[in-house]
Amino acid sequence: DTGVSQNPRHKITKRGQNVTFRCDPISEHNRLYWYRQTLGQGPEFLTYFQNEAQLEKSRLLSDRFSAERPKGSFSTLEIQRTEQGDSAMYLCASSFQGGNNEQFFGPGTRLTVL
C-alpha cells in the first residue's frame, strides 16, 4: 500500500496524558499537512510542512500541540496534557509540490480523551 498511513488508528487516553501520532506520507511527496475533524464538521487545518520546514500553523494549534517532521519524511503530532475537547479525528495528508497540489489523505487517528 503506497498511500498515506497513520498510526495508531485509535487512541483512548485519560485527561492530562500526552499522546503522539505518526503520519507516513506517500514517499515522493514533500508536503505534509495535519487536520483535525470533530463530529459533524469538516476537517480544520492545523499545520503544514514542506520537507522538514513547518511553514504554516493554525491558531487552533495551541502551545500544547507540537508537530515535527525531522527528516522531511514521516511526521509526528504530539498533544500534551490532553483535554476532553481534544477528542477528534486527526487527519494527515500529503502532496507533491509542482504537481496539481492534490492532497491525499490518510485514514486518520481517532483520539478519545476520557
Add this chain to the structure above:
Amino acid sequence: AQTVTQSQPEMSVQEAETVTLSCTYDTSESDYYLFWYKQPPSRQMILVIRQEAYKQQNATENRFSVNFQKAAKSFSLKISDSQLGDAAMYFCAYRPGQGGSEKLVFGKGTKLTVNP
C-alpha cells in the same frame, strides 16, 4: 478569511438517479482552487473532482460534474446515475492559488444516502 458553506446537511437519492450537492464560498481572491472530497463511512477521504478558478469550463470526472459560477461564488456537484457506493459524506473545499496558503478550507459536509 475564506469560508465554505454547504447548506444541505443531508441529501438522499434513488439509485440511478441524479443528485446535486450545493456549495458556496467567500473569498476576495481571484486565483484559487475548489474541490469536492468524498469520505465514506470509516474510510479515508478521497478527491472526487477539482476546479481551477481561472478555467471557465466546468470540470467533469465520469459521473461527477460541477457547476462553477465564479461571480456567484457557487460550486455545486452533480452526481449522475447514482450508485450505492456513492453513499458518503461529501465535503466542498477551497484553497488559494499559487503563492497563497496551502491549507484547504472545508465546509461542514453533506451526508449523501443512496436508496436502492
